[in-house]
Structures are given as C-alpha cells and as structure tokens.
Amino acid sequence: MSGSYWDDFEEYQQEEYPISDFVEELADRTESAFGDIGDDYFPAYLGIDNAVKLYSLIRHKKPEIVVETGVCNGMSSAVILKALKDNERGRLYSVDLPVEAGTIEDRKGAVIPPGKSSGWLVTEDLKDIWELNLGNTFYELSKVFEEVGEIDMFIHDSGHAYEIMMFEFGIAWYHLREGGSLLADNTDKNLAFKDFARAKERQVYRMNKLAIMER
C-alpha cells in the first residue's frame, strides 16, 4: 500500500479560480443547507482533500466515460463534472438512491436536506454532460452499462456494505477498459476493496479513505 500514486498528480490549480476554492464553495453551500436543519444530520461528502485529488486525477487521466455511484448532495458529481468540463471531453453517468433527512428513522448521515433533490449542488452549466439515474445500483447499474458499454473510470460511493461494494466492483470491472481506474471512498469500512484487488491481483493505492486500483 502506498500514497505515492496520489502524490504524482499535481493539483491542477487554476489562476483565475483555484479548484480548492471551487471545492470549498461546494462545502460551504452544503454546510449552510445543513445548518438550516440542525446538528442531527450530516451530508457525508467526499472530503475537501479527496475532492481536490479526484479533480486532479480526472484532469490527468482524461477519461471519456465515467460512472459513479452515490451522489447524495452532489459534491463528488460536481467535482467530476468540473474536471471533465475543464478537460473539454467526457461524460458522467451517476446512480443514486437519495434519502431525505427525517424520512427514515435513525438515518442521520448521507442525507439531503428536505426539499432538495439528489445532486442539488451541481450547477446548470455542468449538467449537459451528466446523466443522473435514480434508483438502487443493484438495478440501475446494469442499465447504465448497457447504454455506455466500455468505461474509463468507475467511482463507488453508495452503500458501503461489503456485498454492495463487491457487486458494484464486479460489474464495473467487467465494463472497465484495460488501464481504466476503479475507485472507492470509505474503503476503511470493510475488506471489500482489498479482497477485490487481491482477487484481480492488483495493487491498491490509498489516499485517506479513497482508494484506487487500475484494470
């Protein structure tokens, strides 16, 4: 295991509007929306450092087709879309089964504020290269892959149960081109990413809880 893989990517900072400012603005918009509904609920978005690294990775790799699971408020989707826009190529296909705060008893994290919809952080200027599919990845992912065929990058951040992760990695791997990237957040929750990498004889590179292996 090594963090050096991630260190190889420069933070594609832009002079006129640095990407870290873009990410912090997303975080601020999220925090103020959650401020309105009290301390009980939290958004569970990709951390600021991870978001900046994810942006840099996409700028560097220039993927054409990216599939992600787990949108929630839309921090990761907005960052991926911004990177694809700045690359002037690529489309994002997302799958999410959002939960509105207060609608499921005891569910406090990874929720959207009442009245908001999945991916509400994503601004209009980024939406023309985005397809958002609402539903359980168990049903929706196969439809997405049927539509797009081969993909360049897959990012898991939906439910972090071992079975869900293994299911998503399996179907994504089948559609991932050779040299493509498989990523997952919250890989500390269980051994799914490690087990999958071992089965495929791939090296895992971690940065905090975000991990990547290459096909």
Ligand SMILES: C[S@@+](CC[C@H](N)C(=O)[O-])C[C@H]1O[C@@H](n2cnc3c(N)ncnc32)[C@H](O)[C@@H]1O
């Ligand atoms: C951790 S949040 C995603 C955070 C997002 N990637 C970000 O950076 O802001 C997880 C999201 O996945 C959704 N989810 C959980 N299990 C799912 C499943 N089996 N299928 C689709 N979405 C799921 C949750 O309801 C939530 O909207």
